[in-house]
Amino acid sequence: MKLAVVGGGQLGRMLAQAALPLGIKTQFLDPSEQSCAQDAGALICDAYDSAEGIEKLLQGSDVVTFEFENVPPSTVATLAQSKPAFPPASALSTARDRWIEKSLFQQLTIPTPRCAKIDNQADLDQAVIDLGCPAVLKTRTLGYDGKGQKVLRQASDADNAYAELGSVPLIMESFIDFEYEVSCIGVRDQAGQCVFYPLIRNEHRQGILYRSQPIADPVLQAQAESIVESMLVELNYVGTLAFEFFVKDNQLIANEIAPRVHNSGHWTIEGAQCSQFENHVRAVVGLPLGSCEVRGEVAMYNVIGRQPDVKALLAIAGVHLHDYGKSERAARKIAHITVTAQAAHQLEERCQQVEALLVNDLG
Amino acid sequence: MKLAVVGGGQLGRMLAQAALPLGIKTQFLDPSEQSCAQDAGALICDAYDSAEGIEKLLQGSDVVTFEFENVPPSTVATLAQSKPAFPPASALSTARDRWIEKSLFQQLTIPTPRCAKIDNQADLDQAVIDLGCPAVLKTRTLGYDGKGQKVLRQASDADNAYAELGSVPLIMESFIDFEYEVSCIGVRDQAGQCVFYPLIRNEHRQGILYRSQPIADPVLQAQAESIVESMLVELNYVGTLAFEFFVKDNQLIANEIAPRVHNSGHWTIEGAQCSQFENHVRAVVGLPLGSCEVRGEVAMYNVIGRQPDVKALLAIAGVHLHDYGKSERAARKIAHITVTAQAAHQLEERCQQVEALLVNDLG
Structure with missing residues (x-):
């Protein structure tokens, strides 16, 4: 049995370490030659969206998974056409976009901070009025470990913040004074x-x-x-x-x-x-x-x-x-x-x- | 840090699995292409006494060990000339020969069954008289999992037993009726x-x-x-x-x-x-x-x-x-x-x- 993993970081490394005692070997697709997972399995060093890389990953693999959510969902969808792939690509699409994710929380009546979708500075200015401050402004995709975030303590912190975070799709969330x-x-x-x-x-x-x-x-x-x-x-x-x-x-x-x-x-x-x-x-x-x-x-x-x-x-x-x-x-x-x-x-x-x-x- | 292991069986495989979380990579020397340790580290597929294999194993290794005792002590001694090698080759020489091993037990006053060194059928016949039966006849080297052993329930079981076990150096041990x-x-x-x-x-x-x-x-x-x-x-x-x-x-x-x-x-x-x-x-x-x-x-x-x-x-x-x-x-x-x-x-x-x-x- 061989497991294919999209991504070759420490999560992939530890997945492979857990798989081996079950008699399962692991191979990874990752664009970095330094991918640390390669000490625990075979590395296919190629872009996530490389047709050749995807083909190599599929060869000899019985099942596909991924180790982080910034993998292109199209890659997972392509892989899923050839081999069983879990979790489903839809989970990836949901988790990698904070707006889709928060919308699903609301649909499932899961308590979550109030939030607004921000596609330009005007959206942001309106959201500051609607939700008030303090609030947190986050990129909708590709953020992790606190990157791509800005805390808005007062309304003026929102000035030019859309450009400051890269003029990319954002989400503004009410700040929760959590314990x-x-x-x-x-x-x-x-x-x-x-x-x-x-x-x-x-x-x-x-x-x-x-x-x-x-x-x-x-x-x-x-x-x-x-x-x-x-x-x-x-x-x-x-x-x-x-x-x-x-x-x-x-x-x-x-x-x-x-x-x-x-x-x-x-x-x-x-x-x-x-x-x-x-x-x-x-x-x-x-x-x-x-x-x-x-x-x-x-x-x-x-x-x-x-x-x-x-x-x-x-x-x-x-x-x-x-x-x-x-x-x-x-x-x-x-x-x-x-x-x-x-x-x-x-x-x-x-x-x-x-x-x-x-x-x-x-x- | 890189660990070199002589032998590539499951013990090597599990050593490598334990080494990796410590940031240590492992490579193995083993004559079998099927060595199961290769799923957990790099396999150098060569005879234990191959100068080329030993040289490759040493390359990039910081320290050497072995995973089973039937490795030629000369291989470990050669490796120890270039790199720190543990356990010492002398432990290997002791453990792989039951007579040397038992003699060391006696020297250290460690209780052990009475035993005799058997180099021919005459030695065996004399030992049957000296130690009596029941007794166990074992090859001095290369035995494992009960292989290379014969139980002597009565004196006649010793007839031709030296040839039966391959006319190799043997040891006869008093049978212990252990709990x-x-x-x-x-x-x-x-x-x-x-x-x-x-x-x-x-x-x-x-x-x-x-x-x-x-x-x-x-x-x-x-x-x-x-x-x-x-x-x-x-x-x-x-x-x-x-x-x-x-x-x-x-x-x-x-x-x-x-x-x-x-x-x-x-x-x-x-x-x-x-x-x-x-x-x-x-x-x-x-x-x-x-x-x-x-x-x-x-x-x-x-x-x-x-x-x-x-x-x-x-x-x-x-x-x-x-x-x-x-x-x-x-x-x-x-x-x-x-x-x-x-x-x-x-x-x-x-x-x-x-x-x-x-x-x-x-x-």
Whole structure:
């Protein structure tokens, strides 16, 4: 069995690492020669829309998936004509455009910030009147890690902001004065069975995920599973999907979805019975899903821009390093660290030791 | 950082899988084009004693190790002239010859069955008189999974047995009427620090390991750690070493050592904080060792000769499949299954479900 993955970053690398023990080999299509996934599978180095690259990727592959949402949906649609491809291209089209995504949230009556579609400065000026400030202006496509965003604290911040963000289609969203952020990772198999990991509390630094930890909150968990399941069913989804929420007054407010394995779920490799990566692979190749049960206490940190002292890090018990084999560069996710422990206080101690060693360069 | 491994079987494959998250790439030297390790790293397909193969393996490698003990010690000695190589070639020479191995046990006052060196039929006839029967006759080198062995239940079984086992150097050992078998896996780093996994109880079928499970037995654990540490120090060992024992009357009786990661330790991937594979890699590249603490309840089964129904298998919660990507063949280890659970009764239930699905072909 061979899995084809569009995209060759660390998510692809970890998908391949999860696939191999199931007897599944992986090959990737990615335009970068430095794609870090190539250490875990075969790299076809070509543009995402190259007919030749797509043809090579299909050769010998049994099933196709993608590892990030900025892949052209036309590529996935082309691949889907020849081989089973999951998640569906429609999920990709939804997730890569914030306006389509938010419209679907509203259609499914999923609570989400008020928002407006911005195609020029006049739309923006009107939206500032309609929604008021504070608000967040975001590019509709291709944004990630806080890139392509501007916070509008007051009406005057909107002056010329359309041009400032590149004169591309934008969305303006009412600013939510949230208490914290969570994500819910769900997986749906080809028979329509769904499983959900526990809610994950996420902490960002300069728009980049810094720390993730699963939490036990039965009220929010029930809300989240209901919302995520409605989305998985609506999209006729197969694979792992991440749903990000703001939490305010014990309510979830939908922020965005990612139709793929997600950074906030990296702790599942050591911290859950079956990881988000293995469950994605199981779903797309047609195997039954694994248990999302948490194993002990666990938290995850991103290593951003600069490597810490690895010897010191690995001397801490319960620390698991995942080095992506990427060179150091400001604001770049180059590794993550999962910290495990049997008891909460032990986890906290180990996390403090890890935090003291992190030398993240956020740029 | 690049790790060179002599041998390209499933042990090499799992070493490479453990190395990659540490940012370490692996390459293998193995004469077989079908080497299953090549899915996890680069394969140099050449004889173990090929000067060209050894040269290629050294290129770009930072450190050398081996994944099984039937590698020619001369190959490891040659490699060690150019690059750091662990474990030392002397450990290999000791472990691959049962007479040298048993002599070292005696030198270190480690309890072991009485034994005799057999170089011809006359030696064997004398040994039958000296040691008596029952006894086990084994080839001194190249035996594994019960191959190259003959049980002598009575003196007449020794008739012509020297020729029967190939007229090669043999060892005769008094038969131990043991209660059960255990192994102790220890790891020693370059600074001389040692860590030990809990004792593992092993069950064999037709001489092939069938099931392994860590046990908590403080008395035997203390005996085992003392014995294994004396061996690690004596050999100036770096890396993972497995020590197999018979248990009788609450005493350990040394059977044999394997200077490498070991089948009975495969459960450590999911069942211990840091696996035997990761700890071997950490030791040989000069990183601090990880914790051997057990995570919950765990047991391992070998998949021998024939694959079970994988869909049914993966539908059992807590089941982790490790398919080595090898074709089916009687008596061949083609995969292993680790079963995890939070409670002992839950583990037992899951193990029963797994056992019902195994269709092992022992040949």
